Amino acid sequence: MSPATARLLVADDARDILDALEILFRSEGYEVETATSPLAVVAAVGERDFDALLMDMNYMRDTTGGREGLDLLTRLQAMDATLPVVVMTAWGSIVGAVEALRRGARDYIQKPFDNERLLHVVRTQVELGRAIRRSQRLESENLALRATGAPALIAQSAAMQPVLRLMERIGPSDANALITGEHGTGKEVVAAWLHAASPRAARAMVTVNLGGLAEGVFESELFGHAKGAFTDAKADRAGRFELADQSTLFLDEIANLTLTQQAKLLRVLQEGEFERVGSSKTRRVDVRIIAATNADVRAEVAAGRFREDLFFRLNTVEIHLPPLRERREDLPLLAAHFLAQSAARYRRSVAGFAPDAMRALLEYAWPGNVRELAHAIERATLLAEGGLVTAAELNFRPISEVSPRIEDLSLEEVERLLITKALARHEGNVTLAAQALGLSRSALYRRLQRHGL
Numbered sequence: 344m345s346p347a348t349a350r351l352l353v354a355d356d357a358r359d360i361l362d363a364l365e366i367l368f369r370s371e372g373y374e375v376e377t378a379t380s381p382l383a384v385v386a387a388v389g390e391r392d393f394d395a396l397l398m399d400m401n402y403m404r405d406t407t408g409g410r411e412g413l414d415l416l417t418r419l420q421a422m423d424a425t426l427p428v429v430v431m432t433a434w435g436s437i438v439g440a441v442e443a444l445r446r447g448a449r450d451y452i453q454k455p456f457d458n459e460r461l462l463h464v465v466r467t468q469v470e471l472g473r474a475i476r477r478s479q480r481l482e483s484e485n486l487a488l489r490a491t492g493a494p495a496l497i498a499q500s501a502a503m504q505p506v507l508r509l510m511e512r513i514g515p516s517d518a519n520a521l522i523t524g525e526h527g528t529g530k531e532v533v534a535a536w537l538h539a540a541s542p543r544a545a546r547a548m549v550t551v552n553l554g555g556l557a558e559g560v561f562e563s564e565l566f567g568h569a570k571g572a573f574t575d576a577k578a579d580r581a582g583r584f585e586l587a588d589q590s591t592l593f594l595d596e597i598a599n600l601t602l603t604q605q606a607k608l609l610r611v612l613q614e615g616e617f618e619r620v621g622s623s624k625t626r627r628v629d630v631r632i633i634a635a636t637n638a639d640v641r642a643e644v645a646a647g648r649f650r651e652d653l654f655f656r657l658n659t660v661e662i663h664l665p666p667l668r669e670r671r672e673d674l675p676l677l678a679a680h681f682l683a684q685s686a687a688r689y690r691r692s693v694a695g696f697a698p699d700a701m702r703a704l705l706e707y708a709w710p711g712n713v714r715e716l717a718h719a720i721e722r723a724t725l726l727a728e729g730g731l732v733t734a735a736e737l738n739f740r741p742i743s744e745v746s747p748r749i750e751d752l753s754l755e756e757v758e759r760l761l762i763t764k765a766l767a768r769h770e771g772n773v774t775l776a777a778q779a780l781g782l783s784r785s786a787l788y789r790r791l792q793r794h795g796l
């Protein structure tokens with residue numbers, strides 16, 4: 344382990360598991376803190392820096408859906424995207440693991456876990472996280488050296504051509520744009536690109552992550568407040584709308600707004616006017632709105648969870664980013680881009696990908712899209728022992744192969760798929776496959792019969 348003691352936060356609502364994990368990691372020299380609820384995790388992360396968070400996906404309120412765990416991941420991404428998060432999922436909860444990776448978790452481990460593997464996963468993430476944070480510190484110290492203007496946007500594939508043409512057309516305009524697409528498809532990159540292509544580029548784009556805003560904070564964050572408007576309002580404060588005057592306001596995770604918040608936002612968009620909380624003075628600003636979401640907003644509208652009038656205000660132009668698996672031609676370029684970036688950042692002389700690695704990259708399903716690719720390559724760059732990244736260093740695990748359509752499968756089909764895969768992995772050895780699946784041999788045989796395998 345690196346010189347300084349690593350500080351680990353472990354979250355699970357089962358006290359016995361927490362105790363076991365605490366003992367395990369302490370014996371390996373970690374400083375360990377524990378949390379038994381998502382709220383406690385948020386509080387701890389808000390208070391101090393951790394080298395990694397190891398968290399269970401399921402908590403009391405909702406013990407199998409993993410909803411609370413997923414919400415927590417989104418929240419944590421907004422608080423500190425550099426904190427490496429490893430999630431623990433119940434055995435068989437493939438959907439949960441894949442969704443967690445989509446939301447920015449760095450890795451996952453299935454319960455019941457193997458201690459060696461758990462230690463290895465956490466150790467890797469601690470080292471990675473430290474490297475990432477170190478390089479970010481250097482970068483922010485060298486702000487002046489950083490390329491200005493539009494961020495890198497790699498898009499040579501056929502699927503991206505209409506997107507690029509649309510971006511070029513509307514970039515320079517004042518049109519509001521709604522950017523949609525799965526997690527990690529590059530929505531934020533596109534927003535930054537649109538802003539940089541506009542006459543507003545002289546001023547910085549202002550971003551608000553609406554997914555990370557607590558209910559009570561929304562209005563004052565967006566519209567500002569007057570001194571004394573509420574207990575903590577010690578001074579007058581401008582909101583993001585004012586800060587974005589003559590610039591672009593990027594409203595990220597727009598589908599997370601409650602209906603009340605939507606009504607407040609709509610009013611500003613319609614009238615171009617607002618008041619700071621606790622003030623009666625009406626203010627006007629000149630702001631271009633770019634919004635983004637990974638939700639299906641039309642479905643949200645149909646379900647009555649998103650106001651149609653607000654939707655129409657936001658999507659003057661809609662830019663939909665296809666998932667990475669639908670633009671695989673971009674993979675070699677993207678992979679080379681991230682490799683060059685990580686190699687320079689970490690001063691590693693890794694020049695490219697071995698053929699088996701490139702094949703693995705091209706075949707993989709990329710449920711977490713470009714972000715997952717960036718993470719995978721960053722990790723591989725750090726792990727690479729030779730001049731080329733090998734398939735083994737990419738460290739793909741079978742879970743991913745089944746991920747893209749897993750949502751469409753029934754439980755029975757998923758079971759069948761997992762059994763087939765476990766058997767394939769262990770070359771037909773039933774004992775090993777049963778072990779891997781957490782079943783007894785006879786239980787696996789019964790299932791083989793049932794599925795006609």
Ligand SMILES: Nc1ncnc2c1ncn2[C@@H]1O[C@H](COP(=O)(O)OP(=O)(O)OP(=O)(O)O)[C@@H](O)[C@H]1O
Pocket residue numbers: 445446495496497498524525526527528529530531532533636637677680713714717
């Ligand atoms: N076409 C691209 N070319 C180069 N880098 C890209 C591209 N698309 C995405 N990236 C990089 O991938 C990462 C994820 O992109 P981004 O944050 O824009 O995704 P997102 O769609 O906003 O995801 P989320 O829904 O999770 O917020 C970033 O590091 C970004 O720089």
Ligand SMILES: [Mg+2]
Pocket residue numbers: 530531595
């Ligand atoms: Mg984003």
